[in-house]
Amino acid sequence: MPHGRQPRASRGAHASIVEVPIPDKLYFRISEVSVLTRTKPYVLRYWETEFPSLRPKKSASGHRLYRRQDVEMILEIKRLLYEQGFTIEGARRQLAGNTAKAAEQEHLFRSGLDGTQLNAIRRELLNILTMLSRKC
Numbered sequence: 001m002p003h004g005r006q007p008r009a010s011r012g013a014h015a016s017i018v019e020v021p022i023p024d025k026l027y028f029r030i031s032e033v034s035v036l037t038r039t040k041p042y043v044l045r046y047w048e049t050e051f052p053s054l055r056p057k058k059s060a061s062g063h064r065l066y067r068r069q070d071v072e073m074i075l076e077i078k079r080l081l082y083e084q085g086f087t088i089e090g091a092r093r094q095l096a097g098n099t100a101k102a103a104e105q106e107h108l109f110r111s112g113l114d115g116t117q118l119n120a121i122r123r124e125l126l127n128i129l130t131m132l133s134r135k136c
Contacts, residue, residue: 020036020037020075022036022068022071022072025068026067026068027057027065027066027067028065028066028067028068028070028071029063029064029065029066030044030045030056030063030064030066032066033066033070033071033074036071037071037074037075037078039074039078044064044074045064047074047077050088050092051073051077051091051092051095052092053073053095054070054073054074054077055070056070073095076095077091077095080094080095
């Protein structure tokens with residue numbers, strides 16, 4: 001093996017991708033996601049081109065805004081590529097299989113409440129959150 005090259009499975013400083021605590025926020029900028037996932041921003045942008053399900057929103061100024069599920073997907077992509085040794089194509093297929101499984105279970109996550117009821121619950125929860133944050 002030429003010096004400076006490592007086998008694919010051991011390349012990089014990825015001893016193990018452990019559970020990463022993701023802050024409770026609606027959106028994350030690419031720099032935050034980069035720090036959280038220990039992945040360079042250019043790699044994140046590349047993965048967006050390779051994984052159709054990874055599509056962060058764009059702000060009015062054009063900045064990428066990742067949601068929690070995007071960050072979780074990035075961690076899963078990283079696990080598949082670096083820990084499991086999948087190729088990008090293999091990881092893409094694996095994620096597509098997981099999406100199909102999730103679609104089969106979608107009925108488990110549907111609510112019997114209508115939008116008005118859900119909005120009322122949301123408002124009440126936000127009021128509680130506001131009251132709790134004032135006491136700190």
